[in-house]
Amino acid sequence: MFSSLILAPFADESARHSLAAVIALAISAGPVGVFLMLRRMSLVGDAMSHAILPGVAIGFLVAGLNVFAMTLGGLAAGLLIALLAGVVTRTTELKEDASLAVFLLVSLALGVVIVTVNGMDIEHLMEFLFGETSANMNQDKLLVIAANATVSTLVLALIYRPLVLDCVDPGFLRTVSGSGGIAHFAFLALLVLNLISGFHALGTLLGVGIMIIPAAISRFWTRDITAMIAIACVTGALSGIAGLLLSFHAKIPTGPGVTLVAGVLYIASILFGSVGGLVWRLFPGRHLEA
Amino acid sequence: MTVQLQFRDLTLGYDRHPAVHHLSGAVEEGALLAVVGPNGAGKSTLFKGIIGALPPLAGGIERGGLAVRDIAYLPQVADIDRSFPIGVYDMVAMGLWKRAGLFGGIDADGREQIRKAIATVGLTGFEDRALATLSGGQMQRMLFARLLLQNARVIVLDEPFTAIDAKTSEDLLALVRHWHGEKRTILAALHDLDLVQAHFPQTLLLAREAVAWGATRDVLTPQNMLKARQMCEAFESEAAECKVPEAV
Numbered sequence: 001m002f003s004s005l006i007l008a009p010f011a012d013e014s015a016r017h018s019l020a021a022v023i024a025l026a027i028s029a030g031p032v033g034v035f036l037m038l039r040r041m042s043l044v045g046d047a048m049s050h051a052i053l054p055g056v057a058i059g060f061l062v063a064g065l066n067v068f069a070m071t072l073g074g075l076a077a078g079l080l081i082a083l084l085a086g087v088v089t090r091t092t093e094l095k096e097d098a099s100l101a102v103f104l105l106v107s108l109a110l111g112v113v114i115v116t117v118n119g120m121d122i123e124h125l126m127e128f129l130f131g132e133t134s135a136n137m138n139q140d141k142l143l144v145i146a147a148n149a150t151v152s153t154l155v156l157a158l159i160y161r162p163l164v165l166d167c168v169d170p171g172f173l174r175t176v177s178g179s180g181g182i183a184h185f186a187f188l189a190l191l192v193l194n195l196i197s198g199f200h201a202l203g204t205l206l207g208v209g210i211m212i213i214p215a216a217i218s219r220f221w222t223r224d225i226t227a228m229i230a231i232a233c234v235t236g237a238l239s240g241i242a243g244l245l246l247s248f249h250a251k252i253p254t255g256p257g258v259t260l261v262a263g264v265l266y267i268a269s270i271l272f273g274s275v276g277g278l279v280w281r282l283f284p285g286r287h288l289e290a
Numbered sequence: 291m292t293v294q295l296q297f298r299d300l301t302l303g304y305d306r307h308p309a310v311h312h313l314s315g316a317v318e319e320g321a322l323l324a325v326v327g328p329n330g331a332g333k334s335t336l337f338k339g340i341i342g343a344l345p346p347l348a349g350g351i352e353r354g355g356l357a358v359r360d361i362a363y364l365p366q367v368a369d370i371d372r373s374f375p376i377g378v379y380d381m382v383a384m385g386l387w388k389r390a391g392l393f394g395g396i397d398a399d400g401r402e403q404i405r406k407a408i409a410t411v412g413l414t415g416f417e418d419r420a421l422a423t424l425s426g427g428q429m430q431r432m433l434f435a436r437l438l439l440q441n442a443r444v445i446v447l448d449e450p451f452t453a454i455d456a457k458t459s460e461d462l463l464a465l466v467r468h469w470h471g472e473k474r475t476i477l478a479a480l481h482d483l484d485l486v487q488a489h490f491p492q493t494l495l496l497a498r499e500a501v502a503w504g505a506t507r508d509v510l511t512p513q514n515m516l517k518a519r520q521m522c523e524a525f526e527s528e529a530a531e532c533k534v535p536e537a538v
Contacts, residue, residue: 175359
């Protein structure tokens with residue numbers, strides 16, 4: 001029973017690659033998701049995942065289904081948009097969400113045009129949008145995801161201090177250091193990097209799920225940022241593993257599989273979370289002395 | 291006496307409209323200067339100019355060899371995300387930024403300094419409390435602890451005692467007086483004139499221009515106060531260009 005449910009799906013080598021990929025992705029995307037949430041940018045992350053589409057499509061046109069070409073294309077498109085939006089935000093009155101939204105919409109429109117004009121067939125398009133079945137992870141994709149996760153984790157460690165300060169007290173950071181702007185751009189670059197990993201592992205539409213949902217879950221269990229990051233990584237990895245199993249047994253793509261498991265964990269956290277969970281609100285207990 | 295801050299025909303403002311207009315004068319090293327004036331007089335704008343957050347429209351500021359980042363600044367309304375999951379200890383520890391920088395650790399000596407700063411402002415026991423749980427007064431105490439650790443020669447306080455109860459402002463004022471004893475240069479924007487008269491030897495009465503600047507007793511006269519009230523808030527959206535010649 002245990003072996004047929006849990007172990008048998010991973011008998012195949014590419015399924016084991018998928019497993020390694022989602023765990024790496026959960027560990028690198030979890031902290032990025034936490035910062036997105038704390039900066040109230042969760043939807044920006046979501047929108048950004050569509051913005052890398054034209055880059056990926058151009059990579060696809062140039063080199064076919066080549067993982068590295070699609071990665072480079074997506075990276076270039078994402079970084080360009082992050083940079084343009086960042087410059088507009090920091091030099092004009094427009095706030096981040098508005099300036100990003102404009103670039104994202106234009107980019108998504110461009111992506112759809114490129115994909116349609118060049119007649120991508122429906123099978124590839126579905127794979128493109130929703131991720132492949134777990135049996136299709138290849139070594140190149142795993143390599144890209146692992147490299148992205150390594151870079152992302154290291155860079156996040158480097159910019160962690162200014163990033164936290166830029167979230168909690170940006171005015172103070174400006175008076176002691178000029179690193180806020182650099183940290184912000186570096187963070188957006190990490191966002192793009194993780195979106196590309198998510199795209200390879202889970203498809204463009206749902207790749208962002210493993211970044212944003214675990215972060216939202218973590219908020220229901222702790223009030224400390226370090227613990228939040230740890231919880232986001234662990235719940236992300238759990239959703240990844242359980243989601244792969246679900247997609248194997250139910251014969252559905254990995255993207256929705258992983259995202260649905262994360263969604264179930266999220267609903268459980270809303271109900272039972274130790275910080276503001278709804279069930280505890282119903283039974284708050286008597287008030288304390290002081 | 292050495293001059294710490296020198297304003298040379300300084301004009302600061304927004305979209306070419308001046309909020310501080312042709313201000314000249316000097317703040318000596320070790321001065322304890324109250325900046326007084328009605329709302330809209332340009333107090334906050336002047337402070338933003340001093341810390342380099344707002345470039346002058348005309349004229350200039352000399353900072354006696356200090357870089358803008360050597361000046362500690364407490365804004366009127368700190369732009370703090372109070373829902374951010376971080377505790378009092380970590381917020382205060384950020385006062386050691388100059389020493390620790392981006393990656394540097396905080397050693398035993400640093401931790402002792404943080405402990406002392408938290409004790410000095412009376413927040414011992416609150417180290418692990420999240421920002422969201424602090425009262426307004428506790429928040430201000432925490433920000434003063436951080437200022438304490440910044441150990442700056444020039445400290446700029448924008449309405450530090452507004453909306454703060456008597457006990458808290460008394461405690462924080464004692465800290466300001468202690469800094470004064472250490473010969474630090476302090477500028478504070480204040481509305482409580484009794485407090486200014488009791489504790490601040492020098493006052494700048496500002497109403498876009500300097501109405502009076504000198505010993506507090508000579509500045510806070512009824513005539514000057516009336517003049518300040520009348521001069522303030524002269525904003526015209528279609529104002530003509532200022533004709534006062536630029537100082538060279």
